[in-house]
Amino acid sequence: MVKILCIVPSFPCGGAELQLRYFKNxxxxxxxxxxxxxxxSPTADLTIANDLMLSNVNNKPIKMMLRIIRSLRLSVYLLTRDxxxxxxxxRIFLPVAILLRFFNKKVIFSVREYDESVAFGWRKYSLSKMNRVYANSARVTNLLNSVGVNCNLIKNYFPFDETNYEHANLSEKTKFEVVVVANIQPHKNIEIVIQAASIIGVKVIIFGREDNEEYCDKLKALANDTNVKVEFGGFKNKYIIxxxxxxxxxxxxxxLKEGTPNSVLEAINLGVPILLSKIPEHEALCLKKNAYFNPLSAKNLSEKIEGAQNNPSDFTQNRETLKREYGIENIKQIEALVCGIAQ
Known part of the structure; x- marks a missing residue:
């Protein structure tokens, strides 16, 4: 049996960590x-007190120094694991991963959200030295392959056939509110939702970790300035959401940047209307055209919200078209990568 250890900054954290849980299960x-x-973490198999994110450390030189020390500590710990x-x-683990490769440890690295920085300099070099690299979107895969980093495309898995959710009844929607499910970070572009809400008076509910205090404060100030009701729900399990x-x-x-959002697959499976920013990763889902909006236009988004309110069935998607594309074969592909380098 091949032993594999998957390392995450914190758990639960976001979509990537959920994919690891699916991989394990x-x-x-x-x-x-x-x-x-x-x-x-109550859900991870192993935990060590070695936080690399350091979200509460605002002094950049101190944060960098602590991150270097803790990366070295993590590397030593991983070198001793059986x-x-x-x-x-x-990507915060790239320095650790390249150090482990120096000691001939077998490493797989998955690049999730699109970021051109991975195609240059030390990040590109580090990825080129991994035993295997894979991404969950065509845009990231094509970017890395174009600069000589061999990258496999393996899309997310979602258990469409193993969920027993009671689907949403579109005729019983009584609350004029919209939901955002995302860790609160600038590239999630949540301010455009608040700006759109100010035009039509809809309430905004945000579920996700609030580690970036500066961005959270920016959103709260924007909501206050525009008189928009915003509920910061924090991280919640999917049943509450x-x-x-x-x-x-x-x-x-x-x-503005994404891999393949698990929350979107969840909403499609649930049968609720969805609105997605028009970026390549979202467009790769090949959903109805009216599901997409200009991520820089609050007016465009506000019009889409009104459309979903008035004609919700026009903004729901057919889960059957996605079941095969995001099925168990994707788990098997990751397993094949693992077994391939372990031999």
Missing amino acids: YSSNKIDVKILSLTE VDVLMFYN NERLKESVCLIHPS
């Missing part, structure tokens, strides 16, 4: 998957 008995979190393959899902989605006008995913 749905992979075959050929591999033994363990998840290591660098902060306390595992066949190490897997990383966050799904209940709010069933009552809301729609899910909005306004990101």
